[in-house]
Amino acid sequence: MSELLRVLVVDDDFRVAAMHAAALERVRGCQVVGKARTLAEARELLATRSVDLVLADEYLPDGSGADLVGASDASVLMVTAADSWERVRRALARGAVGYIVKPFAMSQLLERIADYSRFHEAAVRADRPATQAEIDDLTALLRSRPLTRMPKGRSTITAQAVAALLRTHQGPMTAIAVAEEVGVSRATAQRYLADLVDEQLVTLSLRYGTHGRPEHSYEWSR
Template identity: 50%
Template sequence: MIRVLVVDDDYRVAELHARYVTATDGFQVVGTAGSAARALELDRELAPDLVLLDQYLPDRLGSELLPELGADVLMVTAAADAGQVRAALGGGAVGYLIKPFDAAALTDRLAGYARFRLQLGADRTLDQEQVDRALRALHGTDRGGRPRRPRETPTGERVAEAVRGAAGPVTASQLATVLGVSRPTAQRYLADLAADGTVRVELRYGAAGRPEHLYSWNGG
């Protein structure tokens, strides 16, 4: 059984991802954390095999934790700019999954990781073909077709129209109130719009140091 620690500053998102993991054969959630400090504490306490790690945590960036975690790390985040992806992968993350995504997308990554661990599980010397096979197992599911994007759904269209019609930059919480959806739902659709350049994202730092995302229409 592969033991997983889920780290996300939004407890509802953490619970959702934990349900996805629990529904995947061969995986067990051993804990959830909402901050970098708690993630490090549980990593030492629980010794998980894999950490699902968000980038934007209230006390530190997730990518900053990579050298301090004893487990493998799959980044699971709305952070989609190339610099942050490079930092995470260069810091040792075994994969990078951009929010929003559905259960199937995470299950595919977890299945690839399980095959990767199986290939490298024994304490033995490997030849090049065996290393290549393990890497193909880890990333082989990335070659599938494009799933339906969240913005192509009725709710996605409503979120896009709300941003387009706003008088200025808006937050996920503001949009959630206007549209009558949860903040994580609004955040997922906004992240999808930001990923394809339809909206711009700016960061505004509050008193606690946690960045607030402001979204404004960028056309498209």
């Protein structure tokens, strides 16, 4: 078993999958080994690649992401908008290591992944039988962080659109340019950009415009 935490991202929205994958690559010891948009694609990748953790959406075109729980040796963390108690109960009862409901702050997901990475690393490095205290300490890592929901008034779709635009754009962009591309006001764009800066996914810098006036620019942290 590799000390690297090898992650498979499963989401039918390629923009969400790409955003999650780009963010995960920033976690120490974490490696994204593939992205899948359907249950069938996920199963094929699980059969052909070494995977330690699956980030799975519940709603997939050909089935439920929870069906991946127990389908391989990989652990499954549900990251989904499905918030019914029945779906939560089913996924956790099957053995999912966690269930995160969208929308949420990306920084909180990264903290949860970092915790699981430490859990994985400790389990891989162990060369002797585990004590009960060690088991309790490791399992506590998976339950120690309450998730912070996305700030009130924010839209998951808009947040994803802003993040996807910056991630694929070559070079920095101003808030006005982002607003025009996404189709929102400058003030709205600035709020979402500030969230991405706080989560350290985007770098904020100061530059001078054509008339010599200072303006903020935003660039995806690659």
